[in-house]
Amino acid sequence: MVRLEIDQKSLKKALALLKTVVPSKSSNPLHTYVYLEAKDGTLSLRGTNGEVDLELSLPVQADGEGEALVPGEVLFGLSEGTSGERVALQLEEARLHLGAKTFRADLRVAPTGGYPEFVFPKEGEGIPLPAEAFSRGAAGVQYAASREEYYPILRSVQLELKGEGLRFVATDGYRLALYDLAHPVPFKKTVVIPVLSLGKVLYILDSVEAKEVALRFAPGVLGLEVAGEAFPMRVAVRLMEGTLPNYEHAIPKEFAAQVLVETQALKGALERLEVLTDKENRRLNFVLGEGYLHVSTKSESGEGKEEVPAQVEGALEFSVNAHYLLEALPKAERALIRLSGPVSPMVVAPGDGGGYRAVLVPLRV
Numbered sequence: 499m500v501r502l503e504i505d506q507k508s509l510k511k512a513l514a515l516l517k518t519v520v521p522s523k524s525s526n527p528l529h530t531y532v533y534l535e536a537k538d539g540t541l542s543l544r545g546t547n548g549e550v551d552l553e554l555s556l557p558v559q560a561d562g563e564g565e566a567l568v569p570g571e572v573l574f575g576l577s578e579g580t581s582g583e584r585v586a587l588q589l590e591e592a593r594l595h596l597g598a599k600t601f602r603a604d605l606r607v608a609p610t611g612g613y614p615e616f617v618f619p620k621e622g623e624g625i626p627l628p629a630e631a632f633s634r635g636a637a638g639v640q641y642a643a644s645r646e647e648y649y650p651i652l653r654s655v656q657l658e659l660k661g662e663g664l665r666f667v668a669t670d671g672y673r674l675a676l677y678d679l680a681h682p683v684p685f686k687k688t689v690v691i692p693v694l695s696l697g698k699v700l701y702i703l704d705s706v707e708a709k710e711v712a713l714r715f716a717p718g719v720l721g722l723e724v725a726g727e728a729f730p731m732r733v734a735v736r737l738m739e740g741t742l743p744n745y746e747h748a749i750p751k752e753f754a755a756q757v758l759v760e761t762q763a764l765k766g767a768l769e770r771l772e773v774l775t776d777k778e779n780r781r782l783n784f785v786l787g788e789g790y791l792h793v794s795t796k797s798e799s800g801e802g803k804e805e806v807p808a809q810v811e812g813a814l815e816f817s818v819n820a821h822y823l824l825e826a827l828p829k830a831e832r833a834l835i836r837l838s839g840p841v842s843p844m845v846v847a848p849g850d851g852g853g854y855r856a857v858l859v860p861l862r863v
Contacts, residue, residue: 499562499564499588499589499590500536500560500561500562500563500564500587500588500589500590501560501561501562501586501587501588502536502541502558502559502560502561502586502587502588503558503559503584503585503586503587504541504556504558504559504584504585504587505556505583505584505585506583506584506585506598507728508556508728508729509556509577509585510577510578511705511706511728512543512554512556512728512729513532513543513573513574513577514574514577514705515552515554515702515705515706515731516532516543516544516545516552516554516570516574517570517574518552518698518701518702519545519546519547519550519551519552519698520532520545520546520547520570520574521547522570522571524547524548526548526614528567528612528613528614529546529547529548529614530569530570530571531545531567531568531569531570531608531613532544532545532567532568532569532570532573533545533565533566533567533610533613534565534566534567534568534589534594535564535565536558536560536562536563536564536565536589537563538563539557539558539559539560540555540556540557540558540560541555541556541557541558541560541587542554542555542556543555543556544616545570546614546616548614548736549692549694549695549735549736550695550698550699550733550734550735550736551614551616551617551618551733551734551735552702552731552732552733553616553618553731553732553733554729554730554731555729555730555731556728556729557729564589565610566589566594566607566608566609566610567607567608567609567610567613568594568605568607568608569605572605573605576596576603576605584598585597585598586598589607592606592607592608593605593606593607594606594607616732616734617716617719617734618714618716618719618721618732618734619714619715619716619719619720619721619734620714620716621716624712624713624714624721624723625659625683625684625712625713625714626710626711626712627664627679627681627710627711627712627713628709628710628711629703629708629709629710629711629724630709631679631681632679632703632711632713633700633703633704634677634679635664635666635677635679635853636655636657636666636677636691636696636699636700637700638666638675638677638829638854639655639666639667639668639675639676639677639854640655640668640693640696640697640700641668641675641825642668642669642670642673642674642675642825642826642856643655643668643669643670643693644669644670644671645670646670649671650738651690651738651740651741651742651743652669652670652671652742653692653693653694654668654690654691654692654693654738654742655667655668655690655691655693655696656668656688656689656690656691656741656742657688657689657690657691657720658687658688659683659685659686659687659688660683660686661682661683661684661685661686662680662682663678663679663680663681663682663683664678664679664681664683665677665678665679666679667742667745668693669742669743669745672822672858672859673822673826673856673857673858673859674745674748674749674856674857675826675854675855675856675857676749676853676854676855676856676857677853677854677855678853679853680853687715688741689715689720689737690737690738690739690740690741690742691720691735691737691738692735692736692737692738695735695736696735699722699733699735702731702733703722703724706724706728706731708724710724710725711723711724712724718736718737718739719734719735719736719737720734720735720737721733721734721735722735748843748857749843749845749855749857750836750838750842750843750844750845750857752838753812753836753837753838753845754812754814754837754838754839755786755810755811755812755813755814755836755837756810756811756812756834756835756836756837757786757791757808757809757810757811757834757835757837758808758809758810758832758833758834758849759791759806759807759808759809759832759833759835759849760806760807760808760831760832760833761827761828761830761831761832761833761849763806763807764791764806764808764827764833765824765827767793767804767806768782768793768820768823768824769824770802770804771793771794771795771802771803771804771820772795772820772821772824773799774795774796774797774799774800774801774802775795775797775799775820776797776798776799779819779861780819780820780821780822781795781797781817781818781819781820781861782794782795782817782818782819782820782823783795783815783816783817784815784816784817784818785814785815786810786812786813786814786815787805787810788810789807789808789809789810790805790806790807790808790810791805791806791807791808791810792804792805793805793806795820812837814837814839814840815840816837816840816841816844816860817860817861817862818844818858818860818861819858819861822858823846823858826846826856826858827846828846828847828848828849828852828854828856829848829854830848830849830850830852831849831850832848832849832850833846833847833848833849834846834847834848834849837860840860841859841860841861841862842859842860843857843858843859844857844858844859844860845857846858
């Protein structure tokens with residue numbers, strides 16, 4: 499029998515994070531359970547959906563050691579309604595007793611045999627990174643990953659370690675997004691992370707306001723180790739086989755024109771005119787003028803136009819998918835759009851530099 503007490507806020511936060519990983523329904527019923535292990539003054543909580551594993555370690559006052567599987571849906575629901583500063587847990591045989599202030603619950607638990615092993619990379623030192631930088635790079639490109647089933651490798655974000663830094667890359671075959679992060683790493687390596695799994699990782703890092711994350715690698719697995727303020731945690735993400743198609747040739751090196759424009763001003767114009775575009779290709783037409791960018795559209799819904807003040811070099815007319823351009827705009831005060839031709843790839847980047855770039859192909863007439 500195991501008796502332990504734990505801080506209620508920490509337990510609640512830990513279970514809220516596990517809820518993002520543990521499914522309510524799964525082809526593998528064990529994935530719907532939360533693994534609990536009390537040992538050496540620590541309560542380890544673990545959950546998985548088969549693609550992402552999450553383990554959290556909470557300090558506890560414990561009497562004895564033990565482990566069990568608890569139905570996630572039940573545990574999550576009970577934790578949301580508990581109150582009080584401390585939660586008491588008692589594990590014996592096939593039961594888990596919970597108590598918090600005036601609340602009591604008695605849960606059936608399952609043996610841990612058969613529960614998926616937590617495969618976390620342990621060999622070698624982790625690569626420490628500011629968590630904010632990792633999240634900024636990954637979140638900055640994930641929009642460009644495909645959501646279609648027909649080409650699975652494009653449903654990903656590629657992480658490239660290049661010695662002098664890291665690069666995040668995503669493409670759906672129509673557009674490309676890159677984010678270069680200057681941060682020395684001790685070796686070269688390329689891994690491909692499923693975009694849905696990456697979304698869960700970014701949510702977890704943001705939820706705990708992580709300051710630093712250590713990356714670890716094993717065959718087929720990316721590990722992220724976080725020393726959170728409330729509790730340490732580890733995330734293991736199953737990687738995809740293969741790599742993205744060679745994308746370097748799609749990035750133009752020479753340009754015929756460029757536009758430097760206030761990002762919010764351009765964004766506002768795009769959002770206003772997008773509602774009038776054809777729903778199939780969201781076409782917006784652009785003309786570079788002296789001191790402005792002329793944007794227009796015409797469809798069965800109607801027509802509209804707007805002039806956006808800009809610093810323009812060169813003369814060019816082109817058309818582009820409004821939704822794609824909106825997603826590609828940088829999170830910066832100004833955007834720099836460089837054009838290699840009316841139907842050749844264009845590059846969108848922050849006006850003041852930085853590691854982010856997006857490549858779009860204009861629509862043909």
